[in-house]
Amino acid sequence: MNALSKLVAVEAKLFLREPVSLFFVFALPLGLMLVFGLPQRGATQEATPGQHGEQTFLPSIALSLTIGMLALFTLPMALGIYRERKVLRRLATTPVSPALLLIAQVVVNLAMGVAGAVVTAVGVRFLLDQPAPANLPGFVLAFLLGVACLFAIGLLIAALAPSARSAQSIGPTLFFPLLFLAGAWLPRDQMPTVLARIGEYSPLGATVDTLSAAWAGQSPSVSQLLVLAGTAVLGCLLATRLFRWE
């Protein structure tokens, strides 16, 4: 246990020394919300009908963006570098299992995701003068399942990418289509039905929808939560089976 807590502490320190990751977690979601949200500050009416008109869409997509970047960019990158630089192999020569380093990485990225969520929620409440998540248990559940699903995909990338450099390019290649399916650019209600349906059950789409629903005080859709959980389990199983240590 001592070794794991030491590893977590060190990984957290290393994370905080990377300005780019800090930007992803804290600056980007807040900035997005301010740019797009300030014009409607304090509004209680839906400005326009459809997905993008929902008041909780903006904070939900900002939060999903943070989780997505942690899961698909920083996590697979870090693990790819650790494998490439033989850090994992080096750990294998000590009494501590290299799996602990993977766990430490997930813990730290998770903690940063939670920190990002708190910053976003507080920002929404006080900067945009919008309500905090109304259905808090539903929000926490949606957040946890969304995180689990996206992190599982990130771990799968780390397992499959032949090098840190390719992990770095697979992440974004996957991330932008996922963002599109979530309705970041084109609202899903304006997409062809098939695409909208796929988007609804895509990792980021389901995360955004369930977060958004819970934020607005509704119950998140059970089928979307189940898809998130299923993807998380499948991704983790594949990642542990396929992970290469060297």
Place this chain on the structure above:
Amino acid sequence: MPVIEVEHLHKRYGDKVAVDDVSFSVEQGEIFGVLGRNGAGKTTTVECVQGLRRADGGTVRVLGLDPIRDRTEVRQRVGAQLQESQLPDKLRVREALDLYRSFYRNRADIDELLADLGLAEQRNTAFHKLSGGQKQRLSVALALVGRPEIAILDELTTGLDPKGRRDTWDLVERIRDRGVTVVLVTHFMAEAERLCDRLALIDAGRVVAIDTPAGLMSRVDAEHRVHFRPLDHLDDALLSALPEVSSVRRDGDEVTVTGPEEVLQAVLSALTERKIRYAGLRVEQPTLDDAFVSLTGHPATPPALDGRSS
């Protein structure tokens, strides 16, 4: 009492044989070299000793333990420095040592270790700001931070400049002086010659010879070479007629005479007798390189690859 015993080790990757048949034992307190060309099977051999790989045949015992079955115990007592292993860029020297130290039962004093390895001033330096030699010393420090009984050092000086290389050699001797048994994997002859008490010469997955460096060199009757520049006229026939001389060669105004150990004495007497003056006298004794060539039939390192490792 041997601390490492390897008997008929065999390891293959797919149908490629990495280690064919390797046996050796390492005594407590010695610096034992595993010497061979790149790809000879050295690293695979020590990886089996560390329990990082499972042998396909033969037995390996480390401190009386099985490195696969008793892996945790073996790893508590054996420190390893891996070829080309790095650390995260922004991890600082002291943090790295503090982290690795927490993995072990017996923990070295970090400040003492830093001072010993000449890293005291770099204690708060990030890994990516260290020089090649400092990175290498940190890597050694990590191998020692659990107070191991055995330290396995793989290609320790690859990529270092000559000064860094010599400093590292001093370091290895100091490690041994602390009572740690050292297994030194190298393809660098001068390193083996300078440091090792005994060494195993490995070629194409097999042990060619196990001996002290001097013992290995005496096994081959390699020639001594005498170089000089005659300042007066010298007829080559004068030298080639001497029984101790096996060849005479000229390169510009430098003459190179080869022969057994007695060749120097013979050449000098002949020159003195004829009152031929000379300058730039140099004598080359056979090296471990020569022994390697003679025992394996090819040079230890292809010249173009010297100082690098695959």
